[in-house]
Amino acid sequence: DTGVSQNPRHKITKRGQNVTFRCDPISEHNRLYWYRQTLGQGPEFLTYFQNEAQLEKSRLLSDRFSAERPKGSFSTLEIQRTEQGDSAMYLCASSYPTVGYTFGSGTRLTVV
Amino acid sequence: QQQVKQSPQSLIVQKGGISIINCAYENTAFDYFPWYQQFPGKGPALLIAIRPDVSEKKEGRFTISFNKSAKQFSLHIMDSQPGDSATYFCAASKGETSGSRLTFGEGTQLTVNP
Numbered sequence: 511d512t513g514v515s516q517n518p519r520h521k522i523t524k525r526g527q528n529v530t531f532r533c534d535p536i537s538e539h540n541r542l543y544w545y546r547q548t549l550g551q552g553p554e555f556l557t558y559f560q561n562e563a564q565l566e567k568s569r570l571l572s573d574r575f576s577a578e579r580p581k582g583s584f585s586t587l588e589i590q591r592t593e594q595g596d597s598a599m600y601l602c603a604s605s606y607p608t609v610g611y612t613f614g615s616g617t618r619l620t621v622v
Numbered sequence: 623q624q625q626v627k628q629s630p631q632s633l634i635v636q637k638g639g640i641s642i643i644n645c646a647y648e649n650t651a652f653d654y655f656p657w658y659q660q661f662p663g664k665g666p667a668l669l670i671a672i673r674p675d676v677s678e679k680k681e682g683r684f685t686i687s688f689n690k691s692a693k694q695f696s697l698h699i700m701d702s703q704p705g706d707s708a709t710y711f712c713a714a715s716k717g718e719t720s721g722s723r724l725t726f727g728e729g730t731q732l733t734v735n736p
Contacts, residue, residue: 552711552726553666566723601665610656613665
């Protein structure tokens, strides 16, 4: 296990379609985070899990967004009825208390 | 509300020079201040971090200076190299230090000319 893995790396979808991204964290990390990063900006927090419990959601996470982390292992982020404004890099990170974040390489979403 | 403000937006430095990036924060509950380096197409990678009980931390060519009363912290890159060319983000979190949600600055695009 060498890091946080995200799939797919790139996704192009038509407006209105649903998309799902997957994140596999570092196995011993109990916290998992999703962030969104648009061009020229810093990452913005979306949500985080401690084990399988979703403990916090940003108001950026509209009703069209849902995240899950079944069994406290991998996580999925689904966006329903995508809009052009959803185009961004979606970053996953994992951590353990007293150990800093490790980010994945992200999934770049383009909505056309 | 932008809780962590970063400057400059872009920075050009000659090889061997010192790169300085500054951040200011508003929330006095923040107690962990990391810096991240990001290359195109990659996620941010932790460079160095500091807690408010110290005023400076050095790791190799990278130093964080922290001014608690001014609510400011900065990253200094000594002997800057072309391989340091990347986007740098400061961040802050509160509560459970390194395991908590991060608030990022807007980023600084650093270019080191050979």
